[in-house]
Amino acid sequence: MFDFNHSNLDENGNPGAEIVSRIHDRFGNFPVHVQKPDLIRLNVPQTDIIPLLSWLRTETPFVQLTHLTAIDWLEEDEFELVYLITAPSLCISLMVCIRVNREKAEAESVFNLWLQAETYEQELHEMFGIHFPGSPRQGVPFILEGWQDMPPMRRDFDTVEYCNRTHPERPGREHHDSRIYVGRKFGEKGYLK
């Protein structure tokens, strides 16, 4: 475990710069964005994620997995997995992001590094359809029961359409949008289109 002593701090007293340079030395120059002094975002190739997280977990103070979640970038046909790794002793978090293909959504499990990843990975499998081979609870229903549609947190899942199809609402309502109503009442017309 290397030592984050005070000589390693940058001039603002923030150990962030030191951490980033260590990671860069070891894993190459990832894009880094310092969101705020205690939150650094790293965009990492998918292949580097396990070596990086293992190294963080075993040799640095970044020992806690605060959460693991996914973002669906439907337009880019990718999922972004966000691992928030925290160093409780330094009070700094790393937001490690990887992109995985949306069609073949699969990522390596970090269950062997952090135990509670099993639940996160179970949820991601259920809600996004991302598969984590080797994670113990893949495919075990977590939140949903008897779900037959596509994973609901995917962007292309239309919850309103699903709702209207499955859960009827109480009838008897009509809505008049003031904009359309006024236009109709006063004979608004168009002459170009």
Next chain:
Amino acid sequence: MSLKNVIAPFSAWARAVQKPFTVPEADTFRPGADRYRGWHINDTKQCIGCGTCGDICQNGAIDMMPVDDATKGDSGLRPLVDYGRCCWCALCVDVCPSGSLGMSNNYIWIDRDPDVFRYIPGVDKKEWDDDSKGWRKEEGFNLVDPDRVPMPMMMPEEDRVKTWAEVVLGYSEKEARAEAARCVECGLCVAACPVHMHIPEYIAAIRDGQYDVAVNQIYDNNALPEMCGKVCTRHCEDVCSIGVNGDPLAIRWLKRFATEQFSDLSAVLSHDQPQIGVGKSVAVIGGGPGGLTTAFYLAIRGFKVTVFEALPQVGGATFFGIPKYRFPLPSLEKQVKLMTDWGVEIKTNHKVEADEFKQMQQDYDAIYVGTGLLKPSSLRAEGEDLPGVMPAIEMLIDHHLGKTVEVGEKVVVVGGGNVAIDAARISRRLGADVTIAYRRRMEDMPADHEEIEDSESEGVHLITQNIPLRVEQLPEGKLDFIWGPAEMVSEGGGRPRPKLVEGVENHLAVDKVIVAIGQKPDLRWLPTDVAEKITNSWGGITCDENGMTAAAGVFAGGDLVNDTADAVSAMADGLTAVDGIINYLGVGSKTEEG
């Protein structure tokens, strides 16, 4: 485990003899807190039916229901709240632009029928309607932005009178988008606009930076938007829902911004109208805003349209009536160019006389008359014929045709309309010391209030409640403008009228008296038989709902027909005539009506 710990819990017995916490049964239904978010109440008189409450409601709990006739400034809709959806977040109350919506601190409503929990607050009477307590809108927390983005103006103010350049500089892109973002898209403005422009849509397009979309929306029913963007009387802003408790949206300036983005309009505009008018011809007499509107939208549909204009330049009152520091000539020419590009034929310096009109009735399938008001009203005071007393309209026309206008050193302008202000500001730029004399109070002035402020900032003096008594000749060509003060009296409940205070005479020595107290129609050029048929008691023209006069095939519009006497109303008449002519000629089909 010590004995102490065994005994410890028994200390609670000390409470057995004290007053219990339990609420006495009689007080069970205590009132909610002073700002409790309970059932909705709505002051339906104050409510303008803008539907912003429904827009912000993330639960879809609010439906707008018609309860009253739609009028300008009130859609006639009132919110219906579905308590099968509401979450009592009170965002509807906090966003309400008119401040009519509130919440009572009543919180008990029980029923076995789930369908009763829908009601229109204020309309469906409830026992909590008059509750004084509960959640109300507060000044310190505003979900809409009440403050307009200030319009950059020529600075310093003293420089304005030294030049004919535009005083209003126009929004930058950032300012325009920020201003457009204030819109809540209620659509009340559409009702107030005489041509019913698609205001929320083009503002949304400006907000999103899609200026080509905005311009297409604007041109959809406004053929002279750049003029409107600069000088419109903007009835829309009077009814803007944001304006109820803040500055109304700068709808006019946004339109100006959008149209100014493109120097070549035909590159961004497109239309897909069926060419129903091929082979039909229409004459438009008078190239004012109404006539140009008729000509433009008929030409789009394939009609052969010719515009006859007596002056060397089309534009009518927007050309000669509006000073160039408000509406520069290139702006007008740009719009006229689009019209000629799209097929409108324009004949300037062509004054139509009675014989030609008779011939036109033979040659053209339809005629549109929009010659406006050109005969000035007289001062109706002794001395009105003196040489230094001149009508404002003649002065404006002369000025814009490039003739030299002598105003001297000191001028009084009589009147309170936009013409009076324009005459005053032009005189100011010609170097005169200008005073405006108006019969009523400042708030009664029909002129645009921004205009009044601008004229004051340019050093124009304003004397209100001023009744001209007579004008007398003084030596050295000067005039003595004699006026008496007026007091405002309310008679019969109408708006207060000025009443002369007898026995007081004030004198004002001036070089010129410019009279701007209105114009009258001048239809002497019409053939007498036609004129008799179509003119009405005040000398104007009466039209049916299609814009057609009593003479078949003769349509009319603009100041001759309506009494609002502004450009945008004339354009609305022009649009009416477009539909009227298409119907009259029987070329429109049912399908395209929708």
Next chain:
Amino acid sequence: MSVFDYNTQPGFDLISETPNAGTTVDPKEVQLWFGPQHPGITGNMSVQLWMEGDSIKRGITHVGYLHRGFEKLMERRKFIQSFPIVCRMCVAEPDTTEYLLASSLEELSGLDKEVPEKAQWLRTLIMEMSRLQVTLMVLGGQVGTMGMGTAPNWTYTLRDFLLDSFEELTGGRVYHMYIAYGGVRRDLTKGFAQRLEATLDLIEERLPYLDDLILNSAVFQARTKGVSVVPTEWADEIGITGPTLRAMGVASDVRRDYPYLKYPELDFDICTAEGSDIYARTKVRRDEISQSIHIIRQILQMMPHEGAYCAKLPNMLTWTIPAGMTYTRAESSRGEMGFVMVTDGSDKIRRVHLRGPSYTNAVTILERMLPGMNIADLSATMVSLQTCPPEIER
């Protein structure tokens, strides 16, 4: 016991919920559902147990009974429309999620620099009041699960007096919807400080009795000391925060470690205890009540009386926020709560994810503590871990 001994449930296939081939089912084993309909369960969740006598052999938790899909719903609502919905993520403690939503979006939009001073104080006040009311509730719930009725009656009533203050300030008893973008929605009412002070005095006056009923009680001590010990090695491996971690003797608190709002200007202790059992966790909560009262009194003293309580907001119906991603955190009564917030330049949230302490507490920790536990202790353990199902499944 290491948490990596996943085979705490030997010979059992979780997916098919059947024994693996080659293992035999103990004929004495009984399968038992604890919840969702059960007076001892915390909220609406369930634990599936395999019992032998009254001792638990193994078990798994089931959640999802309260799943409403907040993260999905917020993706299709404008920013201001997400504001009323977010407090429902955790029913008992709505203010933390409200603050997280406001602060994360303020950070991404740059509005955070304009939040007035007074709004910061009011936010701190309501956050601390919220922590206090939940802690009171959990303290009562803790003894309630052991069949002791007096203390819950008191703590719930004391909490109710606090709810009166919430109602006066925010207009709602449970869902406050108070911390809005740019500040808070309303100013303090006249005399609010005195009334809140009186409630605090009442709570303080009652605390010694509560101590006698709870921590000093021989019955309570016998039921809790050494029961449901969370091993200290789990802290990093699972990412434990909040009172569960502080009951291990670790002085960790988001309010101190990642200072936010006005907490750096306030004087407070981070309460810790030794033992990591139910008793220690209860003791931490008991001490936090005193600390919260202390903090609220300081806030009432130090808060400016004049000034705006909300920044000038743009039109909230068309508000757009530049693309960005951040994580904000706050200390709830259960531990670290955080929002991953992603925006994409539109007028809606692109993705939001709530990180709640119950997620690890009620699933990962609880499942690993079940083997060998007496069923009578299960309720008490769940309350002491402060499991909050609506926050797990959102």
Next chain:
Amino acid sequence: MRKFDPDRPWDLTTLPTTMAPKGSKPHAPTDDRCFLGAGDVPAAPKLQEAVATIKNWFRASSLNVLAFGTGCGAIELRPLSTSRFDMSRFGISGAPSPRQANVFIISGYLSTKTLKRVIRSYEQMPNPKWVVALGSCTINGGMYWDSYNTIKVLDLYMPVDVYITGCMPRPEALIAGFDYLMQDIKKGEANGWHHYLENLEWYRDNQKKVITDWDLPNYSW
């Protein structure tokens, strides 16, 4: 019970006429004795009426609320049952098991996963039994109207006797709601349970539409 309107999709008139004809047993093994005042003991109508009145009065005076916090509203049940509002003095108390309960409080939204458990618990409760629905969510979906996992209209799936609106209803509103329910019970008008048995098939159809992995018995005795 509420009146039925032919415009509603769930109107009784749209049901097959073979369903629950008068006097016959519904499909589920129901117990005739649970029907209020009908077919009990052969007695004079006036006596039957008097017995029913007495029974209803007793029933209204001892409401036992099932301990099942189905949604947010459950958080106001603890203040209601503890010393400040003390529901016991109004004749209301909690019941840990469905077998001992006769009032089911649906405290807000129901996810489909909970709905299944709710149906099971409801059917396990002995007759007569009543359902109190809290908040907007039970009426028309509330703020979760567009959520894929919550139902919107509770009375499609189970009968509701009293709606208490508010989000969430305060303890005082709950007391008022219980009072309303008691009055209805005394008048013999709170017959949702009766309706449920009579129209079990229709309710089952609706339930099966949202509960995709249906594995409940015909009736959860």
